Each structure stands twice: as C-alpha cells, then as structure tokens.
Amino acid sequence: MFDYHIHSEFSDDSTEKMKNILEEAIKKGGEKICFTEHKEFNYPDKDIKFNLNYNEYKKEIEKIKSIYGEKIEIYMGVEIGIQAGEKNIQEIIEYTKEHKFDFILASAHCLDGIGLYGMDPKINNLDDLFSRYFNEMLDVFKKFNDYDVVGHIDLIRRYFIGAQDHKLEKSKEVLKELFTHIIKEGKGIEINTGGLFYDSASINPTLDILKLYKKMGGTIVTIGSDSHIAERTLTHYEKALEFLKDAGFEYITTFSQRKKEFHKIK
Numbered sequence: 001m002f003d004y005h006i007h008s009e010f011s012d013d014s015t016e017k018m019k020n021i022l023e024e025a026i027k028k029g030g031e032k033i034c035f036t037e038h039k040e041f042n043y044p045d046k047d048i049k050f051n052l053n054y055n056e057y058k059k060e061i062e063k064i065k066s067i068y069g070e071k072i073e074i075y076m077g078v079e080i081g082i083q084a085g086e087k088n089i090q091e092i093i094e095y096t097k098e099h100k101f102d103f104i105l106a107s108a109h110c111l112d113g114i115g116l117y118g119m120d121p122k123i124n125n126l127d128d129l130f131s132r133y134f135n136e137m138l139d140v141f142k143k144f145n146d147y148d149v150v151g152h153i154d155l156i157r158r159y160f161i162g163a164q165d166h167k168l169e170k171s172k173e174v175l176k177e178l179f180t181h182i183i184k185e186g187k188g189i190e191i192n193t194g195g196l197f198y199d200s201a202s203i204n205p206t207l208d209i210l211k212l213y214k215k216m217g218g219t220i221v222t223i224g225s226d227s228h229i230a231e232r233t234l235t236h237y238e239k240a241l242e243f244l245k246d247a248g249f250e251y252i253t254t255f256s257q258r259k260k261e262f263h264k265i266k
C-alpha cells in the first residue's frame with residue numbers, strides 16, 4: 001500500500017504530528033508513504049499563506065526516518081500550488097530549482113487569482129468554469145515542467161453546485177489538450193480519495209476522466225488520501241485500486257528522488 005498525498009503539521013492547514021501518521025500507516029500495512037506538504041505562492045487569503053519551512057521539514061523527515069525507516073519507506077514531497085501569471089510561475093520555477101524533494105505534486109487550488117475554497121458555489125456556466133480551470137493549469141505547465149504529477153485534476157468539482165455530476169462538454173477539448181501536454185512531458189496524474197470525506201463523496205478524478213487519460217496514452221498514476229489527520233492515511237486505497245483497474249491500468253506509480261517506479265497491481 002502506498003500513499004503519495006499526505007499532510008502533517010508542516011502544512012498550514014494541518015496540526016498532525018508525523019509520528020502519528022507513521023504509526024497509523026504502519027498499523028495499516030503501508031509500504032511507502034510520501035508527505036506532500038503545502039507550498040503556495042501568493043495564496044489569496046489573508047489568514048493562511050501555506051508557506052513551508054523547508055529546513056525544519058527536512059530535519060523532521062530525517063528524524064522520523066531514523067525511528068520508523070526500517071518498517072516503512074518514507075519520502076519527502078511537496079504539493080506546490082500553481083497559479084497562472086508570470087510572477088507566480090517564476091517563483092514556482094525558482095523554488096523547485098532550489099529545493100530538493102522526492103516527489104513534486106502540482107495542484108491548482110485557485111482560479112483567476114481567487115481561492116476555490118472562497119468562491120461563490122453558485123455558478124451559471126459550469127463548462128466554462130471547467131475550461132478555465134484546465135486552461136490555467138495548461139498555461140502554467142507550458143512554462144513550468146519541474147513536477148511529477150498533477151494533483152486532483154478535477155478538484156473544481158468539489159466546490160460548486162452541480163459540478164459533482166457535471167459532464168464535460170466543451171471543456172473536454174481543453175482537458176484533452178492538457179492531457180496531451182502532460183503525457184508528452186512524461187508527467188502523471190493522481191487518484192485522490194480525499195473527496196470521499198466531503199459532501200461530494202467522490203474520488204478525483206472521475207472514472208471517465210481517468211479512462212480518457214489512459215486512452216490518450218497516460219501511464220503514470222499515483223494514489224493519495226490527501227489526509228490532514230493521521231486516521232485518514234491510506235484510507236480508501238482498495239477503492240482507488242479498483243478505479244485504476246476499471247480504467248485499464250496495470251501499474252501504480254511511486255516516486256523516490258524524483259524517479260518513477262512502477263508496481264504491478266495484483
């Protein structure tokens with residue numbers, strides 16, 4: 001069992017101790033876990049900035065490895081918040097160049113400079129909303145390619161009325177463009193089970209989107225719980241595996257020192 005999307009107290013929206021997460025993961029039979037602490041640039045919220053104390057984070061990872069490293073493989077990743085705009089992109093490029101991680105998950109938590117979390121959930125044109133979301137990621141990835149996997153690629157589903165079941169129409173063309181780019185660059189996507197804890201109660205992305213990625217030649221998929229508390233580490237792993245198999249994948253991907261490893265699904 002692998003969990004490649006975990007937050008601890010090094011993320012501004014979690015207070016969980018790494019130690020608790022490790023104990024939970026070992027109890028559940030985890031083989032590899034990767035912390036993906038939040039790092040945002042110019043996050044549009046006055047109370048929460050999602051800065052990451054890299055040096056302290058690294059120190060704690062080393063400490064925790066010395067305690068639990070014989071029982072489970074522990075990796076140090078980051079969930080980089082991506083936003084369009086020259087200034088944002090330059091900051092992301094510099095940061096990833098200057099900081100070493102095992103795994104870089106690139107996630108869009110904002111749209112047009114506004115946090116998804118704080119947006120009005122009522123929206124008239126959902127197809128336009130999805131198009132803008134996918135387009136913003138594409139704009140960033142055309143200039144920034146120092147990442148491994150795109151986080152929760154249809155996260156936008158989680159925040160707007162009617163978006164959970166929204167069938168992609170025009171926005172599907174934009175998504176295809178995004179997939180073409182991601183696949184050409186050798187990047188992957190993730191199955192994020194964190195949504196199962198929201199009202200939307202769904203995995204991101206939908207099975208349709210996962211199948212589309214596969215059909216277009218995508219092969220790299222990680223699985224992550226997006227947990228912010230220890231108990232959620234490695235949750236719904238079996239469900240995510242079923243999803244992968246249903247979409248026709250035979251392998252699950254993990255990363256170590258930014259290198260991919262493929263594991264045959266049993």
Ligand SMILES: [Zn+2]
Pocket residue numbers: 079107109151152
């Ligand atoms: Zn995220």
Ligand SMILES: [Zn+2]
Pocket residue numbers: 005007079226
């Ligand atoms: Zn996350």
